Amino acid sequence: MTFHVLITDPLSEEGIQPLREAKNIHVVVDTELTPEQLEEKIVGFDALLVRSQTQVTRSLISKAKNLKIIGRAGVGVDNIDLEAATEHGIIVVNAPNGNTNSAAEHTMAMIMALSRNIPQAYLALKNHEWNRKKYVGVELKDKTLGVIGLGRIGSEVAYRAKGQRMNVIAYDPFLTKEKAEKMGIGCGTFEEVIQQADFITVHTPLMKETRHLINADAFAKMKDGVYIVNCARGGIIDEDALYDAIVSGKVAGAALDVFEEEPFHEHRLLELPQVVATPHLGASTVEAQEIVAIDVSRDVIRYLNGEPVKNPVNLPSLPKDVLATIEPYFHLAEKLGAFLIDLVKEVAEEIHIYYSGELYDVEVSPLTRNTVKGILKRHLGSHVNDVNALYLAERRDITVRESKTSSNKGFTNLITVEIKTKSQTRRVSGTLLNGLGPRIVKVDDYSVDVTPKGHMVFIQHIDMPGVIGRMGSILAKHDINIATMQVDRSDVGGSAMMMLTIDRHLDDAALEELKKLQEINDVVAIDL
Numbered sequence: 001m002t003f004h005v006l007i008t009d010p011l012s013e014e015g016i017q018p019l020r021e022a023k024n025i026h027v028v029v030d031t032e033l034t035p036e037q038l039e040e041k042i043v044g045f046d047a048l049l050v051r052s053q054t055q056v057t058r059s060l061i062s063k064a065k066n067l068k069i070i071g072r073a074g075v076g077v078d079n080i081d082l083e084a085a086t087e088h089g090i091i092v093v094n095a096p097n098g099n100t101n102s103a104a105e106h107t108m109a110m111i112m113a114l115s116r117n118i119p120q121a122y123l124a125l126k127n128h129e130w131n132r133k134k135y136v137g138v139e140l141k142d143k144t145l146g147v148i149g150l151g152r153i154g155s156e157v158a159y160r161a162k163g164q165r166m167n168v169i170a171y172d173p174f175l176t177k178e179k180a181e182k183m184g185i186g187c188g189t190f191e192e193v194i195q196q197a198d199f200i201t202v203h204t205p206l207m208k209e210t211r212h213l214i215n216a217d218a219f220a221k222m223k224d225g226v227y228i229v230n231c232a233r234g235g236i237i238d239e240d241a242l243y244d245a246i247v248s249g250k251v252a253g254a255a256l257d258v259f260e261e262e263p264f265h266e267h268r269l270l271e272l273p274q275v276v277a278t279p280h281l282g283a284s285t286v287e288a289q290e291i292v293a294i295d296v297s298r299d300v301i302r303y304l305n306g307e308p309v310k311n312p313v314n315l316p317s318l319p320k321d322v323l324a325t326i327e328p329y330f331h332l333a334e335k336l337g338a339f340l341i342d343l344v345k346e347v348a349e350e351i352h353i354y355y356s357g358e359l360y361d362v363e364v365s366p367l368t369r370n371t372v373k374g375i376l377k378r379h380l381g382s383h384v385n386d387v388n389a390l391y392l393a394e395r396r397d398i399t400v401r402e403s404k405t406s407s408n409k410g411f412t413n414l415i416t417v418e419i420k421t422k423s424q425t426r427r428v429s430g431t432l433l434n435g436l437g438p439r440i441v442k443v444d445d446y447s448v449d450v451t452p453k454g455h456m457v458f459i460q461h462i463d464m465p466g467v468i469g470r471m472g473s474i475l476a477k478h479d480i481n482i483a484t485m486q487v488d489r490s491d492v493g494g495s496a497m498m499m500l501t502i503d504r505h506l507d508d509a510a511l512e513e514l515k516k517l518q519e520i521n522d523v524v525a526i527d528l
């Protein structure tokens, strides 16, 4: 049988040699297709290989009747509708390691171009203007570089900046003091890093939690004359806020490789002389392009030949019998993980999942992966799935344990997730009620009965008259409607909890006001 592979973005010819040499694979390269033409053409293909330009939309995927695998020759998969691919049973693979060096080197090049006005001075020279006064720069030595997102690329940038004798300070939810010390850099909260840095560079994925992470509020907290660098993804920085911050003089300059909308021919940020920019060139080196194309080609060959892939991004298909038993619990497992990590508000060091009741006798590892996925997604974004969740946890030294227990506390099935962090151990239990779906039934030692869905608030308080009324008045003042409410307590006048579901997200203003109530010890907003 011959498999047909379509390549729609420019990939390294050397990199795709493994595909060209494979006996059962026929390769077509067409990088000029319009979205409409691609939708027509995709029908006959078993594999699609792209970079960041081809938009692999739900509509395209729905037309791709034979498509088995999508290969992304690079890291970011925000141009691929992962949910649609998964729904259609199409595996997505990427090449997460191949362009790390190139992206880090490009970031350093941008920082240096920015600090010494190199693009602006070059342009002036081309326009016959010899002006030494206008292009006085700043040294990097002894300046502080703030790195937001210390993953593969952020870490490489940190090492390189140290070579420039910069002080480096980083924020990443997974960064521990020990790891920072080992790297010879400082660490702090997001606020601390942006307040202390002379240069700020972002290296997170683009996802709900990081969209406009650098916004007007963040700019207001930065030093006057700060420099901003984005070689990660357009959208992490709010471009309108950046424009205003440059015009006001708050930001001295910005270096941008990526933009909220790409490609473009005109951009108002580029009208500002303080902005230096490249058209998404971070991974565009001969070396990186060859490696990412080889990595992704090899995974495509493996998959089409029925072998396990090295870099899966979305769900694989599970054996039918396992799927039938376990599938109804997938959602519950993920939501329990997401709920608990929101509750602890810290990075997990250990995750322990206990299964009981009818789950005692079945293969539960897919549920463990779903729980860990629910936890890690909060930090790493949508590329975490039950294929890579355990791998990502291991890479971050998070211990994941799974136990079967006969103590089912009266439920026909029960999943209890326990998270240990540096300072606390917390638990949540959930069950699948026949015909009624998933329920959270215990939080720590408190009993509840709530559907893990939508906007929730978990309040710990002292058991005394009036607390519920005062809490209700605050929510009413903020026009927040309570949909359901549960209360439980350890003993009369002791510690107690309220679990609310509300009709919209609990915003910071309401949250802060609730926290000010004397009887309330903690308030957490949870959105599932």
Ligand SMILES: NC(=O)c1ccc[n+]([C@@H]2O[C@H](COP(=O)([O-])OP(=O)(O)OC[C@H]3O[C@@H](n4cnc5c(N)ncnc54)[C@H](O)[C@@H]3O)[C@@H](O)[C@H]2O)c1
Pocket (backbone or CB within 6 Å): 075, 076, 077, 096, 099, 100, 103, 148, 149, 150, 151, 152, 153, 154, 171, 172, 173, 174, 203, 204, 205, 206, 209, 210, 213, 231, 232, 233, 257, 258, 280, 281, 282, 283, 284, 379, 380, 381
């Ligand atoms: N310009 C380019 O051509 C180019 C090339 C390669 C990669 N990239 C982009 O660079 C980014 C980083 O890639 P990577 O390979 O280092 O990914 P990575 O997964 O190794 O690292 C991302 C890090 O961000 C951290 N993070 C998540 N949310 C955060 C938050 N709210 N605040 C702080 N840190 C947070 C994660 O914990 C993780 O350590 C991605 O957006 C990728 O698409 C761009």
Ligand SMILES: O=C(O)[C@H](O)COP(=O)(O)O
Pocket (backbone or CB within 6 Å): 051, 052, 053, 073, 074, 075, 076, 077, 099, 232, 280, 281, 282, 283, 284
């Ligand atoms: O996420 C990535 O790997 C980079 O943004 C590179 O994208 P590109 O393959 O389009 O250069």
